[in-house]
Amino acid sequence: MLGAPAEMQRLYRSMGLVAGSGAIPFTASVSFLRMPSPDSTLTLLALSLPSRALGFTREGDRYAAGYVARVQIRQGATLVRTIEATEQVRVPTFRETSRSDESIIWQQFVRLAPGRYTMSMSVKDESSIRNSSEEVSLEVPRLAPEGLSSPVPVYEAIPRQSVDSLPRILARPRATVVYGIDSVLAIYLDAVGPTPPASMQVRVVGDADIVGVDTLVTLPVRAGGRSGTVGILVNRLAVGINTVLVSAPGRPDTARTRILVSLGEDVPIGTFDEMIAYLRLFTNAERIRALREADLSARAAAWTTFLQETDPVPGTAEHEGIRDYFARIRNANVRFRDDAGAGWQSDRGTAFVALGDPDNIIDTGLLNPNERVRQQIWEYRELRIQLIFVDQTGFGRWRLSAQSRGDLDVAIRRKLGVR
Incomplete structure (x- = not known):
C-alpha cells in the first residue's frame, strides 16, 4: 500500500513539516528569507514525494510519469495566491520508478506580506485518481534588517548576490539524513542586506539537550551580503529530531529549523526514549538502564559515556558499532x-x-x-x-x-x- 507510514507522518509534523494525507505520501517544508522591505517576506515552499507514488509508463527507452502540484494560500476568506504546476518526470531505468526516498522535488518562491495564513497543498498523479492533500496554518514572519532568515536544509545551493535576487538552491524538504549512509547535511545560511553579520553561531541540539554541533561559521563576502552553506557531520548528531539554532553575535534573534537523523524510512525514531528502545539488542541491560534512568540534565553526559564505552574503534570519528547495528535493522526490515x-x-x-x-x-x-x-x-x-x-x-x-x-x-x- 502506498502512503507514508503513520509514525513517519507523525515525526514530520512534529518537526513543523507538512505531511500529506492520502495515497501520495508527500512532505513539504516552508522557509523564510529576507526581502529589501520588511513588509514582504520571501517564502520558499519545497515539496517532495517518492517516485514509487506515481504511475510510470514506458516512453521509448525511458519511463515517464506526471503529477499536478497545487498550493492555495488564504488570509481569512480572501484567496491570496494560487499556484498550480503540472510536472513531468522521466527516469532512465525501471528501478528508478520504485524509489521510496524524496526522489522528486518541487519548489516555488512566493513573496508574502507578514501575517497569518491558511495554506492547502495537494498532489495528484496524472495517470490515476491517486492524490493527497493537507491544510495547515502558516505564520509568515516580519524579517527586519537585523533579522535572520531561516536556515534551510539543502542538497545544493548557490547563494544569492543581493537581497532582491533569488538563491539557486535545491531544498531538502524532509530535512532528513540516514545515520550510517549520509555523512554530511548541508544547511544554507542567508545573510543579505545593508549590515550582514560576518559570522553566525550554529548549534545543533538533539533530544535531551544533547549538543552535537556548536561552531562559529564565517560567511563569505558577496556583492549584497554574506551567504553560504555549512556542512554538518551526521555522525556527530543524536539519532532522532535535532534542532538547528542559528544566531549572530550581538543580535537578539535566533533562527531555527528541525532536522531528523533517521535509521531508515521504516525506523521512526524521534526522541531519546525511542532511541533507547531500539538499542535493546546492541548492548547489555545495565547500559540501557543507565541511559533510561538518567534525568534530563544528565542525559547528554550519559549518552557520551555510552558512546565511549561501546565504540569498537575509538580512534575514528565514526561509531562503527552503532553504524553497523542500525544497518542490520534496516536490512532486517526488508528481508x-x-x-x-x-x-x-x-x-x-x-x-x-x-x-x-x-x-x-x-x-x-x-x-x-x-x-x-x-x-x-x-x-x-x-x-x-x-x-x-x-x-x-x-x-x-x-x-x-x-x-x-x-x-x-x-x-x-x-x-x-x-x-
Whole structure:
C-alpha cells in the first residue's frame, strides 16, 4: 500500500513539516528569507514525494510519469495566491520508478506580506485518481534588517548576490539524513542586506539537550551580503529530531529549523526514549538502564559515556558499532518484513540483528519441496549454536522452536556481555 507510514507522518509534523494525507505520501517544508522591505517576506515552499507514488509508463527507452502540484494560500476568506504546476518526470531505468526516498522535488518562491495564513497543498498523479492533500496554518514572519532568515536544509545551493535576487538552491524538504549512509547535511545560511553579520553561531541540539554541533561559521563576502552553506557531520548528531539554532553575535534573534537523523524510512525514531528502545539488542541491560534512568540534565553526559564505552574503534570519528547495528535493522526490515509488522522484531530479524548473518542456512523445503512443515536451520559456528525456525503455514512466517528460543536468549546475553 502506498502512503507514508503513520509514525513517519507523525515525526514530520512534529518537526513543523507538512505531511500529506492520502495515497501520495508527500512532505513539504516552508522557509523564510529576507526581502529589501520588511513588509514582504520571501517564502520558499519545497515539496517532495517518492517516485514509487506515481504511475510510470514506458516512453521509448525511458519511463515517464506526471503529477499536478497545487498550493492555495488564504488570509481569512480572501484567496491570496494560487499556484498550480503540472510536472513531468522521466527516469532512465525501471528501478528508478520504485524509489521510496524524496526522489522528486518541487519548489516555488512566493513573496508574502507578514501575517497569518491558511495554506492547502495537494498532489495528484496524472495517470490515476491517486492524490493527497493537507491544510495547515502558516505564520509568515516580519524579517527586519537585523533579522535572520531561516536556515534551510539543502542538497545544493548557490547563494544569492543581493537581497532582491533569488538563491539557486535545491531544498531538502524532509530535512532528513540516514545515520550510517549520509555523512554530511548541508544547511544554507542567508545573510543579505545593508549590515550582514560576518559570522553566525550554529548549534545543533538533539533530544535531551544533547549538543552535537556548536561552531562559529564565517560567511563569505558577496556583492549584497554574506551567504553560504555549512556542512554538518551526521555522525556527530543524536539519532532522532535535532534542532538547528542559528544566531549572530550581538543580535537578539535566533533562527531555527528541525532536522531528523533517521535509521531508515521504516525506523521512526524521534526522541531519546525511542532511541533507547531500539538499542535493546546492541548492548547489555545495565547500559540501557543507565541511559533510561538518567534525568534530563544528565542525559547528554550519559549518552557520551555510552558512546565511549561501546565504540569498537575509538580512534575514528565514526561509531562503527552503532553504524553497523542500525544497518542490520534496516536490512532486517526488508528481508523479514513478511515475518512480522517490523522485520527486525520478528524471530529471524531478532537473531540477525543481534548475532549477524549465520555461517550457514539449511532450508528443508529446498531439500524436500513436498514437505508440509518447512524448517530453516541457522548455524553460528563461533557461538556453537543452531537456531531452528519453523514455517507451519507454508506462507513464509517463520517462528523459533521452543528449544531454539532459549538458545537464542543465551547467545544474545553472551554476546552483549562483551559490549
